[in-house]
Amino acid sequence: MPDDYYEEFVISVYLTDDLVPGRMLYFPVVQECEGGGTHRWIEIPQEGKSAADYKEPAPGVKLLPKQ
Numbered sequence: 001m002p003d004d005y006y007e008e009f010v011i012s013v014y015l016t017d018d019l020v021p022g023r024m025l026y027f028p029v030v031q032e033c034e035g036g037g038t039h040r041w042i043e044i045p046q047e048g049k050s051a052a053d054y055k056e057p058a059p060g061v062k063l064l065p066k067q
Helices: none
Strands: 025-026 029-032 038-041 058-060
Touching: none
Parallel strands: none
Antiparallel strands: 025 058, 029 038
């Protein structure tokens, strides 16, 4: 799609009961741009680091306790 636009992507997942609240789940993504550029949003932070420490961090979600 042209650079002037953006798209939202929806995912549906099933999480097992053995996942720990407070844990981050990461979803590495490769973005291919119309002009031929590529961004590899695949960097998963090592222990003691955060996404801000990386140039192209993988998107992630933090698990919360069951309500």
